[in-house]
Amino acid sequence: MARPAGPRAAGAGRDPALRVTVALLWALLALFVLYPLVSLLARVFVDGGRMAPGAALAVLGDTNQLRAFGNSLLLAMLVGLAGTALGFLFALTATRAGLGRGWLAAIDAVILLPLISPPFTTAIAMIFSFGPRGLITYQLLGIKGFPVYGMGTTFFSETLTYFPIAYLTLRPVLAAIDANVEDMALSLGASRGQVFRTVTVPLAIPGLANAFLLLFAASLADFATPLILAGNSFPVLPTQAYLQITGLFDLRGGAVLSFALLVPAFGVYLLQRYWVSRRYYVTVSGKAGARTSVKTVAPWLRPILVTGCAAVAITIAYFYALLLYASLVVALGANHAWTWRHYHVIFTDGARAIRDTLIIAGLSMPLGGFYGVLVGYLVARKRFAGRQAMEVVSMLNYALPGTIVGIAYLIAFNDPPIALTGGALIIVACYVFRYSPTGIRATIAQLQQIDPSIEEASLGLGASTATTFRRVTLPLIVPAFFAGLGVVFIRSMTAISATIFLVSINWTLITVRILENMTELALGPAAAFSVLVVAIVYVVIAAISRLLRSFHAPGSASLGSVLGG
């Protein structure tokens, strides 16, 4: 946890500016984090001013919903296991197979794709490949009626979508294992396999647990992939909640279902915060020994690891290439004549969605970036009452599944006193408070690495507190600011699970339009929209990464690494 330190850890009482800022932040957190959550709980448990948990239990008692709950947990478990295994394979290959920089960069580039795309991109490519007119099942193999909808494909698609998170979590864990420790085990007579089993894996276990929990949570919250791929035979909670609200106009039923999601999600959060985070093995020694090459991967194992990674990377690359191809032909699977038609459609009919999305992302980005740095700075460097509570509350919307946040916002802001639904503000607020925690964490991490004595040195040289902040602290946290900015932008362009409940006739989003296109079987425009989103995000990421590289701050977060979780 962040520990306030140094000269700036002054009491709030003596600093009126700090007091006002903290009060303002608490007001915002109360309005956009706590109030919606309380509203959701009230809707679930209170009826006509009285506690009435019976109605909630009735919805959950429904066998269909019970099945959805079980399905959600099963799917999350499987995605967690498979995704962690894949992530470990990639992390092991990246840190131990002795690949050149070029290969590592190639792996990273491909792995980044699912992270910066709308979460259902793989699902769409799955339909293109294995659907009724699928390129592989129908065109290539001539199979009719391949069962593309169901648990298997949903699982496959979610695993490919989310395993990069496990990779980003595990790679630094494996890289941080002191190579001397493995050398030591080797010198004590252990074989490569024994070193791997008795040293490498035990040291990676907290990372593995963390990766599993992240993937479990991501799958549990994923709404779009099951909506496209799960079909009727495999209902899961987030889609059931969505259908309850949009199909049956049963806000309360949706609230209850999303609440059911909250229980395992909260469990995961607690496990991460109080179990995993305490089990990371810190490097015991101060100074690392001589640089050494890692030898635990036997030469014969390398080609196997590399082949495994290459197969996955090629699958991902194929899916994205297919998406691009589908956006450029008349109708994939039926008419493969080149056309710009779909792009024409999205830039005319879809122009509104593009404009709205860019405006909302453009607004959320600076607000979220600034908010993230502000909260991170206060939590890491200032001492005031409720500091830890602020950190926890600021992370809540991020830790909760999007479906819960979306439904909570819908319930909280649909009616007076605070009626915001239908406008852009509610979407912007949702993004800012849901996706800034990455920036908060990056800022805290950055500040923890900066010795407070650097700031003391500036004060000692006669600079005022304000000057010190402007000339010393601010430049040092600029990388965290840009990392936070980037994440808010990416998520604003690609997110759907929360905001699908918040769009309106006046304000809509590209991701929502893609889902609409998918249900209307307008696959071409859906592909074109997806390509557009990936292209925009890629350009912005490249620009921000370039900016980040120009700051040589110590331990500055790379955008890729903060996307992980």
Next chain:
Amino acid sequence: MRGAGVSAGATGVRVEGLSKRFHHRVKGDVWAVRGVSLSVQPGEFLTLLGPSGCGKTTTLRMIAGFESPDEGRVWIGDRDVTALMANRRDIGFVFQSYALFPHLTVFDNVAYGLRIRGVERGEAARRVSEVLAMVGLERYEGQQPHQLSGGEQQRVALARAIVIRPRVLLFDEPLSNLDAKLRVQMRDEIRRLQKELSITAVYVTHDQEEAMAVSDRIAVMNHGVVAQEGRAEDLYHRPASAFVAQFIGRVNLLRGRVVERGDGVVVVEAAGARVRVAAGTAPPVGQVVRLAIRPEAVDIGPDAPGTAGGIGGRVVARTFLGEKVDYQVRAGDDLLLVTRPDPGPGALLAEGGAVRLRLAADRVALLPATE
């Protein structure tokens, strides 16, 4: 010899023509080690001493099997182990960073090598307790590495290395992360254990005092080659090069010219005086040479009227250090450091005073003028 860690008959270590190239981003391929040949007798303690980047650690890591040489061979005992991985060489290694397994307790750390070797549980437990007692860590079995101080961690690392009764113990700057007082204590302990167990040891350090304190023999390395090899006192009194002379202890290097050769003795004109030097193979008259003179080998006294011979000079600076006193003396164009034991109250030579320096012929080493 009883109990844990006693090696089953000490074995020697031999390396021959060992070379290792590394790729450097700016300089391209560089030789970290070039043609190093060394021989360590069974039960002997050899130290590789040198500045950072001299190739000592790379040499040690090649003996351990952590690096494979580009050229040359490694023998442990009469077995050529060049092609063997570290886990087949039967060595004990102690890292500068301790490299304790952070997820294992002290007991499990020390027992690791025994488990790998399939030593029976009770026997393993007995041997672990025995070595922990040897390094003074009884009752630490249940501790986690991060709960220990640096010195305790290094003791665990040491216990872990000796419990497997390795044929050779390898140390890579094991004391560099410890504070000065603990360093002295630990080096004595390492030496005691090595003698007690009569294990062959190869030890790497950049600290000349540490090297002299623990070793039977020292190999001074520089730029990837062995500059000189021998007992500490030989290296100190008979350095083969200015590098060795300067790396071990303090030394005055004076440039001079041979003016006379006699039987086993030459006379060199240096510092404005004629200095007699004992020399086995004497260079020809007229040859430019360098003289290496240890500060404590110089006798210094006031230049009273009537004294003659030796080198005349003037005290430029005086530093009183308690048990000894350092004088900086200007003699001709040279500045000499002279150190004497504390002469007692009121007997220090004054700064600015004229002095006369005297040298015994066998305490001056003759070095080539250039290297």
